[in-house]
Amino acid sequence: MEEGITGLVAVTMLFGIPLAAMYAYYRIRKLKTEEKLAAIARGVSVPLEPELSQVARSRRSGILLTAGAVGFMITFALIGRTEPDAFKVVAFGAIPLALGLGFFLDAALVRKDLHA
Structure with missing residues (x-):
């Protein structure tokens, strides 16, 4: 029983960690974009990151x-x-x-x- 759980956890982490990383990357980019759009709407000059x-x-x-x-x-x-x-x-x-x-x-x- 213990070996089956170890394999299940390994496979879950194998697919879960990259998915969580991609979701976090997406959310961070979305929040940065929303923040820039809000600043532009208020008339604040937003410097572009090179x-x-x-x-x-x-x-x-x-x-x-x-x-x-x-x-x-x-x-x-x-x-x-x-x-x-x-x-x-x-x-x-x-x-x-x-x-x-x-x-x-x-x-x-x-x-x-x-x-x-």
């Missing part, structure tokens, strides 16, 4: 993925000192690390193309 450039988006993704991968790898390396089987999990940190480095490379190449 979109991030491709370089900035790639750099941000690179920083987040690389930092997450390094934290993941350090965590499981420390756990692996006492639990030898957990040390094998450190290798899975190479995936987000490689993605983060790829985003850094993309940011550098886009910046180079903009200056050329």
Whole structure:
């Protein structure tokens, strides 16, 4: 009985968390839009938020993925000192690390193309 509940909870969270995140994103955007429209209706000047450039988006993704991968790898390396089987999990940190480095490379190449 306990194993069935664990699977049910895992599947529910697998689909529920992304749906909750998408709903929260939608609600935040809707509230920001309503706030801007209300300010415009009152005659208040609303400054437009500039979109991030491709370089900035790639750099941000690179920083987040690389930092997450390094934290993941350090965590499981420390756990692996006492639990030898957990040390094998450190290798899975190479995936987000490689993605983060790829985003850094993309940011550098886009910046180079903009200056050329």
